[in-house]
Amino acid sequence: MSSRTFWVGGNWKMNGSVAAIKELTNTFNAGNVSSDVEVVIGAPFVYVHLLSETLRKDWAVAGENCYVKASGAYTGEISPEMLKDVGAKWVIVGHSERRNILNESDEFTAEKCVKALAAGLKVSLCVGELLEEREAGITQQVVERQLGAVVKALKEEDWANIVIAYEPVWAIGTGKVATPEQAQETHAAIREYLKTAVSPKVAAETRIVYGGSVNAKNCKEAAQKPDVDGFLVGGASLKPEFLDIVNAAQ
Numbered sequence: 440m441s442s443r444t445f446w447v448g449g450n451w452k453m454n455g456s457v458a459a460i461k462e463l464t465n466t467f468n469a470g471n472v473s474s475d476v477e478v479v480i481g482a483p484f485v486y487v488h489l490l491s492e493t494l495r496k497d498w499a500v501a502g503e504n505c506y507v508k509a510s511g512a513y514t515g516e517i518s519p520e521m522l523k524d525v526g527a528k529w530v531i532v533g534h535s536e537r538r539n540i541l542n543e544s545d546e547f548t549a550e551k552c553v554k555a556l557a558a559g560l561k562v563s564l565c566v567g568e569l570l571e572e573r574e575a576g577i578t579q580q581v582v583e584r585q586l587g588a589v590v591k592a593l594k595e596e597d598w599a600n601i602v603i604a605y606e607p608v609w610a611i612g613t614g615k616v617a618t619p620e621q622a623q624e625t626h627a628a629i630r631e632y633l634k635t636a637v638s639p640k641v642a643a644e645t646r647i648v649y650g651g652s653v654n655a656k657n658c659k660e661a662a663q664k665p666d667v668d669g670f671l672v673g674g675a676s677l678k679p680e681f682l683d684i685v686n687a688a689q
């Protein structure tokens with residue numbers, strides 16, 4: 440068992456309504472979960488305030504994205520400072536849906552990390568390869584390219600406030616979960632990369648969590664892998680079974 444605190448995040452994506460969030464929050468608030476797990480729920484911007492007011496206080500709220508400026512003429516964007524103002528403690532940065540649907544670059548993603556940390560938010564940084572990249576045998580190169588931009592932009596001490604979410608794109612929302620061995624292999628390689636690219640301390644202390652079709656049934660086995668420090672959960676975080684995933688390592 441590592442000394443890294445197990446971390447489980449939910450990512451509601453563009454789902455929810457005031458009524459649905461109230462119902463789900465009631466379920467989560469009544470759930471019996473281990474106090475050894477750090478839990479963070481990512482909600483659409485418009486619901487961050489409501490969630491931060493109503494969610495149990497031992498869990499934190501995240502925005503699902505942010506912009507790179509504090510304020511100004513950036514119509515439609517939301518700053519890290521605004522997220523913090525309405526109660527978010529975290530922000531998800533670099534989700535594959537932003538990288539691949541909205542064409543956000545590695546450098547823009549890295550800049551978001553810098554600005555979010557400067558505003559006092561913690562960051563769940565997502566990386567992961569497309570199916571064709573896995574099939575071409577370049578998973579590690581892709582993940583190192585994505586991480587490399589962030590490594591270049593951050594100082595060593597910044598990594599204390601980052602959780603890396605390894606999310607193979609082919610496993611997100613598809614029901615095709617990576618095997619625990621596939622997750623472990625990539626997580627171990629990411630840790631090895633951090634050792635040389637940042638420092639042995641950062642490599643040893645940074646949480647690396649897995650995301651991609653995690654559910655109550657498949658989480659237990661993956662949670663036993665030495666380099667799997669938790670999960671980032673999409674679809675199943677909108678259901679009561681999320682509570683079982685929070686307890687996966689118990």
Ligand code: PEP
Binds near residue numbers: 610612651671
């Ligand atoms: C995600 O959105 O980050 C995710 C992992 O989704 P899902 O669990 O639905 O595959």
